[in-house]
Amino acid sequence: MPIVERLGGTLQLLQRAFTREKQATADISHELRTPLAALLATMELALRKPRPAEHANVACHKCGAPMIKRTGRFGPFLGCSRYARPAPAPKKGKGKKGTNAAAVAAAALPADACDGILNIDAKGFVVAPSQPPLLTDLPCPKCQSPMNLRQGIRGPWLGCSQFPKCRGRGKWADVPEEKQKELVKALEAHDKSHPVPIIRTLDGRPLTDAKGKPLPDAPKVDQLVEGIAIPNSPDEGRTDEGGESDVLEGAA
Ligand SMILES: [Zn+2]
Ligand SMILES: [Zn+2]
Numbered sequence: 001m002p003i004v005e006r007l008g009g010t011l012q013l014l015q016r017a018f019t020r021e022k023q024a025t026a027d028i029s030h031e032l033r034t035p036l037a038a039l040l041a042t043m044e045l046a047l048r049k050p051r052p053a054e055h056a057n058v059a060c061h062k063c064g065a066p067m068i069k070r071t072g073r074f075g076p077f078l079g080c081s082r083y084a085r086p087a088p089a090p091k092k093g094k095g096k097k098g099t100n101a102a103a104v105a106a107a108a109l110p111a112d113a114c115d116g117i118l119n120i121d122a123k124g125f126v127v128a129p130s131q132p133p134l135l136t137d138l139p140c141p142k143c144q145s146p147m148n149l150r151q152g153i154r155g156p157w158l159g160c161s162q163f164p165k166c167r168g169r170g171k172w173a174d175v176p177e178e179k180q181k182e183l184v185k186a187l188e189a190h191d192k193s194h195p196v197p198i199i200r201t202l203d204g205r206p207l208t209d210a211k212g213k214p215l216p217d218a219p220k221v222d223q224l225v226e227g228i229a230i231p232n233s234p235d236e237g238r239t240d241e242g243g244e245s246d247v248l249e250g251a252a
Contacts, residue, residue, distance in 0.1 A: 055081065057224040058126055058207065061197040062116035069120075069225055078126060078221065080116035084109050118199060124220040128199050128212030134190040135161060136183060138175065142168030149187055156180075156187060 054069040060080040067078035121127050133148035140147050140160040147158040147170045158170030175183070196212040207218040 060116040063114040078118040080114040082114035084113035125214035140168040
């Protein structure tokens with residue numbers, strides 16, 4: 001048989017095999033298309049979940065380092081860029097008595113780690129952390145734990161120190177007058193020694209007032225975030241159909 005004919009036969013065989021292959025690929029791709037699309041969507045979501053950290057032009061009130069906009073269980077907040085996740089404590093401890101979990105965690109943290117956190121209010125402005133309350137010796141009416149005293153807009157108020165586990169509240173008006181006077185004095189001194197920090201930008205512009213509320217001309221946190229979040233991946237927006245047919249056309 002002349003070599004040309006043999007070659008022709010081989011080519012025909014190849015052609016047929018190739019056609020079958022193409023059909024099979026098309027069938028498979030059709031069957032896979034739907035679950036693949038679902039899988040891709042799930043993966044994209046999973047990959048997107050830990051949102052990229054966004055540096056904000058807000059100085060940490062504890063250490064002055066830039067804050068990073070993060071999203072937690074209760075929405076967005078600012079966390080210090082020096083925040084360090086404590087290394088998981090070793091599970092094999094020699095006797096539980098000697099190990100203090102907190103001490104171990106603290107020891108595992110880098111020396112310059114900072115746990116500064118700032119809340120973002122519902123309108124998107126950064127607010128200063130509230131002052132720590134004054135612990136009193138007045139018992140909670142619900143659980144008998146000591147109650148905290150805070151200065152509110154409508155005067156001092158008592159709340160259970162076990163909040164949010166216990167939502168017990170005390171009646172300030174029911175506290176004897178003498179005790180009230182004593183507590184108000186103590187609270188004033190306490191608040192003075194724990195002043196509300198003024199939150200500032202990295203270049204020192206104040207963002208909050210003496211009460212910790214956002215200043216009228218303060219920009220929103222989103223306006224203080226440097227740059228733009230990591231752009232969408234080039235694959236985003238491309239449908240699975242487009243992708244598949246590209247592949248098939250390339251093969252043909
Ligand atoms: Zn800090
Ligand atoms: Zn209580």
